[in-house]
Amino acid sequence: MKQIKWLLLVTAVLLLVVACGGAEPETAVSDTTDTTVSEVPTATAPPPPPVVVVEEGGAAGTDSDASAAEPEVVETKIRPWPADKFGYGVQVHGNATVGDPIFTMDTVKGQLDLDWVKMQIQWWLVHPSPDADQWFFYDGVIDEAANHNLNLMVSVVGSPDWTRAAGNHIGPPDDYNQYAAFLTELINRHPGQIDAIEVWNEQNLDREWQTANGISPEDYVRFLEVAYNAIKTADPNIIVISGALSPTGTGDWVRWADDFEYLDRALAAGLLNYADCVGAHHNGYNIAPDVAFDQAGSTAEAATAVFRGPFDNPHHSWSFKTTIDTYAQKVQAVDPTMKLCVTEFGWASSEGYDVVPEGFSFAQDNTLEEQATYIVQAYQQMHDSGNVWLAFLFNYDFGNKGSGPQDDPVPYSIVDVNGVPRPSFAALADMAKPD
Template sequence: MTLKLRLFLFCVFVLGLGACGEEVVVPTAVPTSTVSTPETPNGNTIFLPLASGDASTAVAPDLVPTEAAPVATTAPTITLTPTHPQYDGPTLNRNQIGVQAYLHRVDVPALAAQLNELGVGWVKAQVSWKLFQPFPDQLSEERFADLDALVAQANVSGIRVMLSVAKAPEWSRPTTELDGPPTEYTLYRDFLQLLASRYAGQVAAYELWNEPNLQREWNGVPLDAAALVELIRFGAAGVRAGDATALIISGAPAVTGINDGVTAVDDRVYFRGMLAAGVAELVDGFGVHPYGWANPPDATFANPDLAIPTHNDHPSFFFQDTLADYVALLDEFGVTEKQLWVTEFGWGSFEQFAQDPPLGAEFMNNVSEWQQATYTQQAYALAHEMPQVGPMILWNLNFAPWLGDAFSESGYSLLRPDGSPRPAYLALAALPKQ
């Protein structure tokens, strides 16, 4: 039988008719195939080799060489793109780390799973008093059901709960415009006693009011630190009547750079007024909101990052300056045994959102998702070295999936509007904690 005839029969019975032709070429190596996996959170596609199986090919005896050709067996080197910045700071105390969550009508078990994945020791929720008690003799069953579920899930996971209670109902205020305190402070006391009794032994801390140095949060009466302290006095009495073990944190002023006395009072001026009015005698810790706008956490007013184009003209725009100035005020008033509680902080970014930040939040264009993650890590490491700073509650976990990309709150979210994790989510989960 001739060689050509043997080749033809080999093609028909071994390789199949579709492979037969005038010539047969035997490869000496089989190339490795690739397939693309889904994109990583930062948009990079990773290519992984497929298993090539048996690389040998059957050939007719007359075509087998005396020495077998080598077969490629080494897979190509794969470089994986990091999903979050590396952290080289100290190991952190889990009980000093928290995050604020959006709660209304969310899947609470799924939310609890995210909190566990992040490894936080605290979860904060805002109790908008006007929504929980829309009428004097009526409580919102739906709102309380949401809160009941969160408190229960957090306690099962060993996560402490903080409730921030603000925004008086319209029926209790002198005006219905914006938000503000009640006319009668006894109403605040009664509502906090109701909360503390309902969640006795389950809610670890109550923050009494929110950013009271802003007109939008204290409308209807003049901005006044002493008036806030009086409201805290009534609120603290309500908490202690309902749960004597719960911690009481004073409402944090907002950092604004404005001190016109109408739109806002400078937060340092306001906090000094709170201390002068005796707030330290009423609370277990002091709320503070050291936002950094687009400034890195290690930048200061005296030594700013010159690449940041806005919000460099006032100390209140710098994370580190705000903490240092509040510590100095505590020292000035001889307060040594109580800490600053960072009940909100964070860096907003609109990267990968469908639209630009809303009016007033344009600075978020100067923060990438990667920087958001890096700054969060740095802030926790910086505060870890400050004994006067207690728990730090990051703002926020999940506002973007519920509010969408039209709100500034969403820029701070650890999740994107589609629910996928941002690098900051992964960075927080990866922080070393004990």
Template sequence: MRKLFKAVVALAAVVLVSASLTHMLRPDSGHSRSIPVTETAAVSSLGFADSWLWFLSPDDVNRQLDLMVDTGVRSARIMMPWAGIEPNPGEWNWGQADLIVNAANARGIAVVALLNSTPGWATGGGPAIAAPPAAAEAYGAFAGAMASHFAGRIAAYELWNEQNAVQFWAGPQGPQPDRFADLLKAAYPAIKAADPNATVVAGGLSPTINFFSVTMNPVTYVERMYAAGAKGFFDALAFHPYLFTNNAASRFSTGQANSPRGLYNALRQQMAANGDGGKQIWATEFGEATSKVDEATQAERIRDFIVTWRTLDGAGPAFIYTTRDRATGSPNPQDNYGVYRTDWTPKPAADVMRSLA
């Protein structure tokens, strides 16, 4: 019930925050910086999921990427918000995206670009950032432009984020697997036409339950996604196996009924039933906030997840959310998922990742 309450509160806040987020997503043109460009590396088995890079200064982008390298990590799933890159139709602002991708490539870090955050002009009247695009074709055009601009520099594209929850698919109807399938059908061929070597990943699903029009169980979602014709329009499926519990004994490895591990198994079955048993599931986010548990527990849960994930049939790369706290000590969990503190010092989880990278 705690999760459901949070989901409802988040829905109520969507409209209030969309305007400020739209402003934040607009990159400063002064952030352009000349960095040697090298062709991207392949996605490795362990990476960081880091959505906050978009909001950092050039110096802090480089410093944060250096933290990844120091941790032994050579892959990063990075938000590339549509609203920041194409704030108005046909108006392209590549400054911050180029800065991040070039800096990652220069360090041998393979980039997985998360394409989400609808600009206001493309929502058809819904809240900017959180609402899905009104026309799948517009999203497909954006994805194709990204792949054309970054061909050979971005290794993979993840299409949307937690689309089975209203926080990231805002609207009165809630999650819509059929409309998401339309996004895949529009974006997949556009990306492949521009960069045939890029991997296309269907957006990371939240480990939630069917609850009216607020959230949809990821297994139900994938079943309906396939029914809407999604097969053939993604190379891998993404899942976010967060534990969402303060229970000190909680582990990803326990595999209890309806747990993230149990949902993983059911997702594999759903993919196999639709002829996609040979495709991987990528964990594009997993983490634990140190405002909910202590740093030692965070480290242990991350270790347990990585070690267990690597034993699962069909498991692809895993990305730990996230590199560095936004505000260490804040009561807001979203500020404390980092394996490094805001002052750049490591938590025990950084040593865990380094030992397993």
């Protein structure tokens, strides 16, 4: 799924936040006023009953004060997450200076009834220079996830320009150990609060992975090895997720690489030696989650769709089902016990908006009701397959924290540009979440 780049300077962000401060809106799920700040981004089955800690009362008393001596029940999150439990999650806008992290986590936990939340951390924003420290952009979100007993997955991307000879953020640092050092800093800053880390994002695209060697699965596996060792040294209970690939058509290996071909080479290079879970993405397009790529042309949507890709040019990348099923087959051919972590999935709908993001015309074909139906169906499909460990919907709150309907994360959101719940919000909240 297309990654959203933060183009605003740090000072501009801070000024915007000051300008947009004030009391919370009365809307049930709106926790920010309109803003142009947008976060870089695109779940699994219901967790088991929460672990509880029972704290015994004080000294024994008489029958008359027995009720006062009842043990206090304190809910805690499940950590480490069991290998046989499906985790339901959602991605949130991870910038603590936009909206109220308390409100966000209240909603995810209390209304959506989820146990996992995902955020993305831009390394360059924390350390724009070697001696700069701007953790305030993320600390509040991480802390509130922990305060609400939510398991937290972070995707860590965006190398500072001072770590790259190229002088930009588009790729790993020239020295992979610098990324490992940042991961260690993150974990030590928030001990016990980080439960999973996704190591990079869509590295089969040149807009995400620009290096002297170009797009290279073998280089990525070496990068993953360094990150994996650093994470496990700092906290062995953290789940390490390999960076999810972007489902693509046949690529030239300059601008992008076919995700199936890339995965084959990464597996051959030893990917599974340095991951607890294999990351996966899919952005739904305009076909249902149970439709294979070679079946799209025979669906009713084929006759009416504005966006013609899945129907006129069949390819595996159009289909959620084909992509997830094939990833699982490839991975489990190497290690039958390895599962996927679907770190971004969703269906965009521009119903109710007068503009569609450039390159996302398929959002016109999905109604709000279809969006809701597809999301629930996809969660159920992943849970029932037994091939997915964690799943994160993209997204909860980019609708009212993005740059308007023309911003591509906005049609994927389960709230609209005013923070009002779309039908998919209620569908997710009401969805059965079995173990």
